[in-house]
Amino acid sequence: MGDVLDINEGVDIDVEDEGDQSVMRLKDKVVKRKGRGFGPGESREHEKVRGYDSIDAGDGDEPGPQKSVEGWILFVTSVHEEASEDDLMEKFSEFGPIKNISINLDRRTGFLKGYALIEYESYEEAAAAREALNGSTLLGQTIGVDWCFVKGPKKNKKKSRRH
Numbered sequence: 026m027g028d029v030l031d032i033n034e035g036v037d038i039d040v041e042d043e044g045d046q047s048v049m050r051l052k053d054k055v056v057k058r059k060g061r062g063f064g065p066g067e068s069r070e071h072e073k074v075r076g077y078d079s080i081d082a083g084d085g086d087e088p089g090p091q092k093s094v095e096g097w098i099l100f101v102t103s104v105h106e107e108a109s110e111d112d113l114m115e116k117f118s119e120f121g122p123i124k125n126i127s128i129n130l131d132r133r134t135g136f137l138k139g140y141a142l143i144e145y146e147s148y149e150e151a152a153a154a155r156e157a158l159n160g161s162t163l164l165g166q167t168i169g170v171d172w173c174f175v176k177g178p179k180k181n182k183k184k185s186r187r188h
Contacts, residue, residue, distance in 0.1 A: 090152075090172040096124050096144045097151035098173035104128075105164040106136035116163055117143050121150030142173060 090097065101113070110128055117123055125144040128137055145151040151172075159170040 089176055090148070091174040091176045092148070093144075093174055096146050097148050098142055098144045099151055099155055099170055100173040101141040101143060101158075102139065102169040102171075103166060104137055104139055104141050104168055105166040106134075106139065108137055108164055112163065113141055113143065116158065116161075117154055120154035120157065121145055121147065 099117075104113070108128075110126060113126060113128065114123060117126075122145075123143055124146050125142075127142040127144075129140070130136065131138050143154070145154065155170050155172065158168065160167060162168070
């Protein structure tokens with residue numbers, strides 16, 4: 026990481042044709058800083074920015090589905106390679122309006138890679154689709170439907186010691 030040269034604020038600098046003396050005065054007023062944070066007490070522009078999107082932590086640290094910033098996303102696996110966005114839309118729209126659908130294609134073959142991400146606005150719609158469609162068939166192939174984001178198990182702060 027490179028060094029940052031910063032001129033102290035509030036210092037008036039007159040650059041005249043005095044030669045070396047003017048350069049020396051300028052060098053005296055420059056502060057050389059290293060690293061990312063520049064030390065405590067320094068204000069950084071990125072800390073002043075507020076209003077980020079955030080999500081609620083939910084009901085504690087219990088394992089289970091977790092909402093993304095946009096909505097509730099299902100991860101659909103074992104999707105037939107010739108399935109289209111319309112096939113998925115038709116199958117999953119029974120449970121509520123789909124906010125977003127993402128399918129990735131293989132660049133070489135042009136076929137579906139075998140998975141899709143489907144986003145619902147509400148938890149109830151996503152949970153109903155997950156419950157009903159997990160293990161169902163799409164174009165003759167059994168698909169798996171599960172939550173895309175899940176909270177992990179509760180972490181213990183104490184580690185057990187082996188004697």
